[in-house]
Amino acid sequence: MQDHDNLTENDCKMTVRIKDVARAAGVSVATVSRALGDGPVSDELRKKVEAAVAATGYLPNLSARRLRSQHSHTIGLIVSDIRNPFFTAVSRAVEDAAYAVGMRVILCNTDENPQKEAMYLRLMQEERVTGVIFAPTRATAQKLDPQQLGFPVVLIDRAAPPGHADAVVLDNAEAASLLVEHLLAQGYRRIGGLFGNTSTTGAERHAGVVAAMQRHGLQAEARFIAPTPEAAEQAVRDWLREPAQPEALIASNGLVLLGMLRGARAAGVSIPAQLALAGFDNDNWTELAGPGLTVIEQPVYDIGRTAMKMLLERLEDPARSARKVVLSGRLIARGSTAHNLAADAGPDGAGR
Amino acid sequence: MQDHDNLTENDCKMTVRIKDVARAAGVSVATVSRALGDGPVSDELRKKVEAAVAATGYLPNLSARRLRSQHSHTIGLIVSDIRNPFFTAVSRAVEDAAYAVGMRVILCNTDENPQKEAMYLRLMQEERVTGVIFAPTRATAQKLDPQQLGFPVVLIDRAAPPGHADAVVLDNAEAASLLVEHLLAQGYRRIGGLFGNTSTTGAERHAGVVAAMQRHGLQAEARFIAPTPEAAEQAVRDWLREPAQPEALIASNGLVLLGMLRGARAAGVSIPAQLALAGFDNDNWTELAGPGLTVIEQPVYDIGRTAMKMLLERLEDPARSARKVVLSGRLIARGSTAHNLAADAGPDGAGR
């Protein structure tokens, strides 16, 4: 009398397949598939199918679906380090936008390592992803050929040679110029900078600083480092031990700025009285550290959202020529660059 | 004369299947599959297959592989917000550990929203993930039944009722006690706290504070808020406008601590002269903000790594009873709780 088939007992340990739903609903598997998707199915059968799905606890197998339909509904997001608040913010924007159009996101960290980049790009191919949003190192950006990859790529934060790939980046020259002009207006002249040595972004921001300084007949001393707080801290400690001291330092991103501040603290210099600090990325903490740090705020959420939008547009029209969207940064002046009229301030300048 | 089959032309637009590799190597598809995996294949044929793979540019289709093998080699990581540095650090640890054993990670943000949690758990089932690492809200933690889900779950940061699921958490009572004892030793008596209202963690840290205070015959005033900087800032601004003012405030996580500091700044109170601040999570910036913030440092990387290890152990032995690993936090005392002997210090206390 008891049924020995895997029928009604709703949460048995066996996984329930579309075939089981079809049997429970008294229809064919094709009808179930169509009812779950958007195929033409009569209201009557659709209701039956929905009831059967609920009764059996059916959950589609995405691997099977992807294999047959040849659509992964997945995009890859390859960044250098998710611990950098810039990338966490961008990734939230990308994820929100992706899930809104029914796509999943695979997130990968490369640690600025070209080998890891190659590995993850290969993984993306094996996953047959719909597209990829990618912040490449300089080395990879140069030899990247999106045609070869089999899926569209949108670069973020860092651009490739023009015409190669879609990209959404900051206007680094303009932003660097904003920082330099601000520092000059505050009376600083001997301006130095610490720039990441792995990306085009570090190079572009450096170029922007040099160009802005040149317009005033000045020179900037630049040093190139691994874009980590640790490297930046060490570089600043070394720098401040040398005879010729800068009046102001510019950091090419938020992590470098963090290390810079640590280095300055360790060296015992007070900010801004003895040394001004400024940099990129309006990370949460920059407002609260010391006298507040002067930064360029990037439209982080916009960058992620725009990248996703460009990816979708590219999917619609694979033939269109590559576009580069350039967004503007905003200068947020704070206490770390407050004045260079040394000795007119209180003993520390940390008040406010 | 020219071959019209999809043979040699190595990067043709058609995707190359295992069948093509087999033909190119002059062997069966089974042999190719075995050569790529770990099956028994003679050295001679293995070499031929490798050559054919290189020549054709073959890339396995992971969907097909997963469908047939019934192994997704994927784990889900469900956190409340990747913008919280605690979770970014944990996620890096999880990813590193996962990729080291050949597993991929799907990362999801729930925004402390039970509906999103349910949605992502369902997604995990559809993906047929190997397992999940999950930081649930209190609501979900209580009704969660890992048996029902079809894959093992390891909870992080927040535990479920005992025996329900594996978990790796901080010793919240101990950590809260460390904070309270430190504040008392510094001379603070009227201690308040802001705790997240969505997780068991907020509740446990609150309970720990209350217990520690009681041991000294004191009471703590607690307020419960959404665990975001915005909510914390507003709560502190409101609090500081009331007649009865606290001497010290404790924040139940890094984001709340951030908002707390903003609120205190906005209210114009100086730290620690007028108000001491302390909290959880040794986020990068806490060392650099104001006089430095006293915090409990969590072993973030360890938490992620341990969670992954427990997940793997659970996969090996699904029958073992649930374990809860409790890790200890470390007190890092900084200037934000420096003294309560008001007026004996300099005008600001920000020096050091």
Add this chain to the structure above:
DNA sequence: AGGTGTTGTGTAATCGATTTCAATGCCATC
């Protein structure tokens, strides 16, 4: 010699869905 493993290989079944294709029923039209 004759059985018994062992190793390496190919054929074909299989994973669980989507999609093609043919068939059906119904209605409007000539």
Add this chain to the structure above:
DNA sequence: GATGGCATTGAAATCGATTACACAACACCT
């Protein structure tokens, strides 16, 4: 009443891999 078109439906092919099974070749024992 025959015909054509349209909307639904089911049977079977298909996606691209892994793996069960059969089998051949060869070594190793009594």
